[in-house]
Amino acid sequence: MSRPVVDVRDLRTHLVTRWGTVKAVDGVSFAVGEGETLGLVGESGSGKSMTCLSLVRLVPRPAARILGGQVLLDGEDLLVKTELEMQKIRGRRIAMILQDPMSSLNPVFSVGMQVREPVSSYHGLRGRSLTARAAALLAAVRIPSPVERLRAFPHQLSGGMRQRVVGAMAIAAPPRLLIADEPTTSLDLTIQAQYLGLLKELQQEHRLALIFVTHNLGIVAKICDRVAVMYAGRIVEMGPVRRIFTRPAHPYSRALLESIPRLGTRVARLVAVDGQPPDLARLPGGCAFAPRCPRVMDRCRVEAPPETTVEAGHVTRCWLEMR
C-alpha cells in the first residue's frame, strides 16, 4: 500500500481549564490514504474537533497545548514545523470546513474577496484571471450565477450556500487532505444530502484524503470508508465501516449502533447509552468507558486497555478482545 496522505501517531493534546487539566486528545493514531474517507465519530467532548485542530496546529492557546506525537503529512512531521511553515501548509495542503456556516464567513467582506484571497495567495493570480478562477470555484461547488455571487455578502446567502462557499475555499489549492468538522450538522436535511454528494464528488475529482467528523452514524454509513470511534480523547475502535457496523467490538460502538432506531421494528423502549458523558478533568483510572459499560470487568476499572487488533485493519481498545 502506498504511503498514506496523513499518518497520525500517538497525538496528545492537553487543555488547561479552571477545573483541571483535560486530556482532550490522548494518544490518538490513525492514517488516511488518497481518495479515502475516514469518519470520526463520538459524543460532544470526545476529542474529535480538538484532534482536527491539532492536525493543523490551531489549538486554542494558551489553554491548549500539543504535547507529543507525530502528524505526518506525506511523510513530513507537521508538529516540528515553525509557525511560518505551517501558514504555508494550511489551506494549501490541508483544508478544513467548519461546522457553522452562519459564523464561518467574515460578515464584513464580500464572498468574492474571501474566495479570491486564498486563490491569489496559493496561485499568485491577479485581476481578471483571479476573478475567473474564483467564479470557477463557486461553480465547482454548484453555486448558481457564480459571477454575481462574488459580489454578495455572507448575510445575503442561505446556510447551505455559505457552506458551499466554504467548500469552494477549501478546494482552492487543491489540498491533499480535507477535514470536514460536522459540516452538515447545521443544515436542513435535504440540503445535507446534496452537500454530502458534493463533497464526495470533490473528493473523487481531486483524490482528496477526507476526514469527516460527525456524531451522525447515518452519514458515516453513507460516505465513509473507515470509521474511528472516539471516547474521552481516545480512539476506542477503528476499522472499515461495514465491519464496525455489523460486528462492533467495543461496547461503546455497539451501544451507539443499537441506539439508532430502526424503521419497521417496534420496540418497547428506545435504547440509549447509560450514564453521563465523562468529566474529562477527572477521569477514573483504567478504561474511561468503564462507569457506563454494560460488560465491565474488574480489570477495566484498574487498567486502561491498549490498542489490540481484532482483524486486519480493525483495532479496538477493550479487555474483552484480549483473550
Added chain:
Amino acid sequence: MAAEPGALALPEVATPARLASSGRRLPVFSLGIIGLFMLVAILAPLVSPADPFEQSLRNRFKPPVWEEGGSWTFPLGTDRLGRDMLSRVIWGSRVSLAAGVLTVLLASAFGAAVGLVAGYSGGRVDAVLMRVTDATMSFPVILLALILAVTVGPSFTNVVVAIAVILWARYARVIRGQVLTLMQLDFVAQARIAGAGAWRIITRHLLPNTLNTLVVLVTLQIGYVIIVEASLSFLGAGIPPPTPAWGSMISEGREFVTSAWWVSLFPGLAILLVVLAFNLLGDWLRDTFDPKLRQL
C-alpha cells in the same frame, strides 16, 4: 394559576452561590476606598477636624503638615481664605458622592424603565423611543448644564437634573438590548401562555434578569458622573461656593498652583481615588457577572 417558570432560572444570573464558587478575589482596594469615602461623607460633621466654612485670614495658605511651616492643626494645609483643606475635602465628598449616587439612580431608574418598555413592546413604540434615546445620548452634558447655570443659576439640583436628563439614554439602550435577547428565550412566551400581563412579565421576569447589567452599568457610571460634576463646579456651572465641592476647590486653587499647590492637589487626588475605585469595582462586577458586557 400555573407556576411561571424561569423567573430567575437563567444560568447567566450570578446568584450568591455562584459568586462564591467562581473563585474570584474580591476587589478589596476598591471596596475599601468606596467604603472609606462613604463613611467620611456620611459622618462628615463628626469626622472633619474643623468647620469647612470657617475663614481665618491669619491662617491663609498654610502648607500641609509635612512641609515647612505646616502643623497638625491643618494637616492638609489651608486655602486662600484660611479654611482647613482636610475638612473641605471631607465635606466635598458629600457633594460628589451625593451627586454621583443620586444622579445615577435617577437616570438608571428612568432609563431602565424606558429600555424595558421599548424592548418588550417592539414595533412603533420601540422605534420612537429609540429615536429619542439616540438623540439624547449624543448630546454633550455640559451644554445643558451651562444653559441651566445661566438661566436658573448654578445649584446642586441643576447639576443632578442636567446630568440625569442626558444619562438615562445610555441605560435605555443597554437594557433594551438585554430585553431583546431575553425575549428570544422561551420563558417569556411561557409566561404569556400562562396568562401573565405585560406589567407582570416586565417586573417579575424581565427586570430581575437585567439587574446584573444594571448594577454593572450603575457602578461604572458613578465615577463618570463625579468627574462631570467636578468639571461643572470647576467651570462655575455646578455647585456654587461656599459649599465645598472638589471641582470648585480645584478652580480656586488654580492661580496659586505654583506656590500653594496643595489647594488644587488634594481635591484632585480625592476625585481620582474615588473614581478609580468605582471604575475598578465596576470592571470587577462586569467580569464576574458577564464578560460579554465588555463593551460597557
Added chain:
Amino acid sequence: MLRFIGARLLQSLVALAIISVVIFVLARTTGDPLYLILPMSATPEDFANARQYLGLDRPYVEQYLSFVGRAVTGDFGMSLRARRPVSELIRERLPNSLKLAAFAMGISLAMAFPLGVMAAVKKGTGLDRAAQIISVLGQSLPTFWVAILLVEFVAGRLQWLPAGGISGFSSYILPGFTLGWFVVAGLMRLLRSGMLEVLDSEYVKLARVKGVVEHRVIWMHALKNALIPVVTFAGIYFAILVTTAIVVETVFAWPGLGRLAYEGISSRDFPVIQAVVLTTAAIVAVVNLSVDCLYAFIDPRIRYGR
C-alpha cells in the same frame, strides 16, 4: 441606504429643534428674559422699549419662530459683555476649537489603535497590563486637574511647552493631549474588547485555517469587525470630547468656543451661551450623522439590509 441616511438626518433636525425649544422655554419661563439681556442699570422705560423692540409682547409661538428664523441665518444677537454680534465671536473662535479637536482626535486615534489592538493580541502580557492601566487611569483622572498640573509643571517649571494661547504648533501639544487622553482610554478599551471577541470567532479561525498570514488576520480580517462597536460609540465619544474641550480650553486659555462658553457663564451672557449651545449641538449632530454613514460603510449588513 439612502433611506437610512435620510432617517438619521431627520432625527438630527428633530434633536436640534428640541434643543432650541428647550433653550427658548428656559429663557422665557425662568424669569423675564430681559433680565438676562439688559444691563443692570436699565430703567423701566428701557424695559418697555426693549420689550417692544425684541417683540417680547408677541405670542410665544411667533417669538419662537422668529428666534429660529434669525438663528438659522446666523443672527444670534449681541453679546452683553463684548458688545459685539455674537455671530462674529463665534466665527472667530470656532476654527480654533475645530483645529484643537482635530489634533486631539488625531493623537487619540494614532495612539488608541495600535495599543488597543496589540493589547488584545498579546492578551495577558505586560503590554496588555500596561494598556489596561492606562485605560482605567485615563477614565478616572479628572481632565481639568491634570491640565492644571501639566500647565504648572511642564509649562511653568520646566518651560518645555507654552502654557496657553495659540502660538504655533507646540502650543497644540499640551491641550491636545489633555483633551485626547480620555478618548484614548475609552477607545483603547473598546478596541481591546472588540478585538478579543472577534479573535475568538469562527471566521477568524477559518481565515487561519485557510493559511492567511497572521498579521493580515489581525489587521484586516479581525480589525474591520472590531471597528463596528468602536464606530457605534464614536458619536458619544465626540460628545464627551466637546464637554472636555470646554474645560481644557479654559485651563489653557485657548481662544475657542469652549472658552467663549466659560466666559459666557461667568458673565451671565445669555445670548453667547445660547449661540454656543446651538452651534455645538449642530456640530455634534453633523458628526453623528457622518459617523452613521461611516458605520454603514464598514458594515455591509447595514448597507444592504435583508
